[in-house]
Structure formats: C-alpha cells, structure tokens
Amino acid sequence: MKSGISNPIIRIIFWSILVLWGVSVIYPLIFTFLDSLKDNGQFFTKMPWSLPDFPLLWSNFTYVWTEFSFGTYFLNSIVVTLGSTLLGLFLAASTAYVLARYPFKGSNGLYLFYISSMMIPFSLALIPLFFLLNKMHLTNSSFGLILVYASTLIAFGIFVLVGFFKTLPKEMEEAASIDGASYFGTFFRVMLPLAQPGLITVGIVNVLNIWNEYIIGTIIVNDPAHYTLPVGMAVMQAQMQYRTEWGPLFAGLLITIVPVLVMYMFFQKQIASGITAGAVK
Known part of the structure; x- marks a missing residue:
C-alpha cells in the first residue's frame, strides 16, 4: 500500500505549500535588501517593491555604519550577546546538572521554582531592577546588561x-570517577561535551532573544557608547526626525538581522537535534 505522500496530487500540494511558505519567509529579506540600495527619491516616485535604480547605493551601509555609530552598536551587541549567553549557559548547565544527577530533598521544588519564573512577565521587574542596578552603579554599562540578560536565560536553560x-x-x-576524576572534572570533561546538542540549542535561542532585545537595553542604558543594535535603530530613526531616510533605515535593519540569520543557517541541524535529544530517553 502506497503512502499518502507518494500520491502525485498530494505531493504537488505538499511542495506548493512549502514553496509558498519559503517565499513568504525569503521575500521580506529580499525586499529589505533591495530597499537598502535606494535613495528617498525612488521611494516617493516608484512602488516600494520595485527594483533599485543604478548605480546601487551601497554607500547607505557606510553612511549608517559611520554617521550613526552602527559600528559601535554592532560591537556592543556582540560583547553583550556573547557574554550573557556564556554566563547564562554556565549557570543553567551547572544548576541543571545538579538537579538532574544529584537529587536532594527539595530539588523538585527548586526546579519548579525556576520553571515557574518563566510565567512571570519580565516587565513587572523592570522598575525595581533599574533601581537595584542604579544603586550598584551597573547602569550605562555593558557588564550590567550582561548580568541582567544572563539572569533571564537561566530558567529556560534549566x-x-x-x-x-x-x-x-x-x-x-x-567510569570517570573510577579514573579519578573529581565532580568538577566529570562535569566539565565528560558531561558538558555529551550535552553539547542541548547547550547549542539553548545557546542559539538565547542569542536570538538577546540580540533582538530592546526594552531592557533602553531602560538600563542611556549612554550612546553602550547602545546595542535594536536601541541604535530606534535612536537613528528618532534622530532623523521629520525627514526619514528610508534607504539607510533598511540598511541598518539588514545589518541587525543578517548575523543571526547566518548563525541559524550554520546551526540549524544542531538546534533540531538538541530539541529532540532531550525528549527521548
């Protein structure tokens, strides 16, 4: 008996849906790229989805990178994203390892406490968090952002x-204990490498969340030297005031979204395997 997918009609419908889905995902990226190569005159005299005129305005990227300090914002985003992801992964992995492999009285309650924190909207903690960081002199600093972001990642990681x-x-x-490995040696040399698919999955999800985060970065940081890319995008649009330069705006948006897309393309297999590996025993 043939399976349903072998039916030509069903196969055509199946692939048509996949193609339509792929086009709906790719088209906004193409649209953003084409519009990043235009000047304002092309936006007002032609349809927004029309092809850009020659010569292509690659200078929009240079203009955004230099005049609106996107180079600084890009570096800040990399530092904050990597720092908070690595710190959050270490804290989540070490806590999860103890809860999973060395259960103690109250460990289930502690696990539920961590998980229940995911149901609380983080916006409720923004005001007390700001006053706490301000008292500790951690506002307007990348280190303060790293600590806050890392703390928000622990529950999901666990x-x-x-x-x-x-x-x-x-x-x-x-086997590691017989070979003389300590608890820390077993964790770092044996268990963490075995848990690599799960770590990569959590890490990628966290990187996506941190890279695109806007609200916390706006509240905690008001020094342009420490802005991240999402905050920098909003600041750039505000600085343009009544004369919006659409080409540079699309160029800045492209600079913001391309790194995470490239990263996802490289690690998509690890993400899929990490999601399913932890669910099957």
Missing part, C-alpha cells in the same frame, strides 16, 4: 537541560 542531562548514561560518570 528547563531544557535538566531533561537532557537525565538522558545521559550514568555509566559515564561512574
């Missing part, structure tokens, strides 16, 4: 990694 660590064979820990 949620994913606890189930993942439970699937790892206990014999690996026993």
Whole structure:
C-alpha cells in the first residue's frame, strides 16, 4: 500500500505549500535588501517593491555604519550577546546538572521554582531592577546588561537541560570517577561535551532573544557608547526626525538581522537535534 505522500496530487500540494511558505519567509529579506540600495527619491516616485535604480547605493551601509555609530552598536551587541549567553549557559548547565544527577530533598521544588519564573512577565521587574542596578552603579554599562540578560536565560536553560542531562548514561560518570576524576572534572570533561546538542540549542535561542532585545537595553542604558543594535535603530530613526531616510533605515535593519540569520543557517541541524535529544530517553 502506497503512502499518502507518494500520491502525485498530494505531493504537488505538499511542495506548493512549502514553496509558498519559503517565499513568504525569503521575500521580506529580499525586499529589505533591495530597499537598502535606494535613495528617498525612488521611494516617493516608484512602488516600494520595485527594483533599485543604478548605480546601487551601497554607500547607505557606510553612511549608517559611520554617521550613526552602527559600528559601535554592532560591537556592543556582540560583547553583550556573547557574554550573557556564556554566563547564562554556565549557570543553567551547572544548576541543571545538579538537579538532574544529584537529587536532594527539595530539588523538585527548586526546579519548579525556576520553571515557574518563566510565567512571570519580565516587565513587572523592570522598575525595581533599574533601581537595584542604579544603586550598584551597573547602569550605562555593558557588564550590567550582561548580568541582567544572563539572569533571564537561566530558567529556560534549566528547563531544557535538566531533561537532557537525565538522558545521559550514568555509566559515564561512574567510569570517570573510577579514573579519578573529581565532580568538577566529570562535569566539565565528560558531561558538558555529551550535552553539547542541548547547550547549542539553548545557546542559539538565547542569542536570538538577546540580540533582538530592546526594552531592557533602553531602560538600563542611556549612554550612546553602550547602545546595542535594536536601541541604535530606534535612536537613528528618532534622530532623523521629520525627514526619514528610508534607504539607510533598511540598511541598518539588514545589518541587525543578517548575523543571526547566518548563525541559524550554520546551526540549524544542531538546534533540531538538541530539541529532540532531550525528549527521548
């Protein structure tokens, strides 16, 4: 008996849906790229989705990078994203490992406490968080942003990694202990490498969230030297005031979204395997 997917009509419908879905995802990126190569005159005299005139205005990218300090914002985003992701991963992985492999009285309650924090809107904590960081002199600094972002990543990391660590064979820990490895040696040399798919999955999700985060960066940082890319985009539009330069705006948007798209393309297989690996024991 043939499966449904082997039916030519069903196969055509299936692939048509996939093609339409792919076009709906790719078209906004193409639209953004084409519009980043135009000047204002082309936006007002032609349809927005028309092709740009020659010569193409590659200078829009240079203009945004230099005149609106996107080079500084880009570097700040990289530092904050990498720093908070690595710190959040370390805290989440170490906590999840203890909860999964060394249960103690109250460990289930502690796990539920972490998970329940994911249901609380972070916006409720913005005002007390600002006063706390201001009292600790951590506002207007990349280090303050790293601490805040890392703390917001721990609950999700624990949620994913606890189930993942439970699937790892206990014999690996026993073999490491026989070889004389300490608890820390077993964790860093044996368990973390085995948990790499789960770590990559959590890391990619966290990078996407931090790279695109706007509200926390706006409230905690008001020094242009420490702005991240989402905040820089809003500042650039505000500085243009009544004369919006659409070409540079699309160029800035493209600079903001391309790095995470490239990263996702390289790690999409690890993300898929990490999501499913922790669910099957």
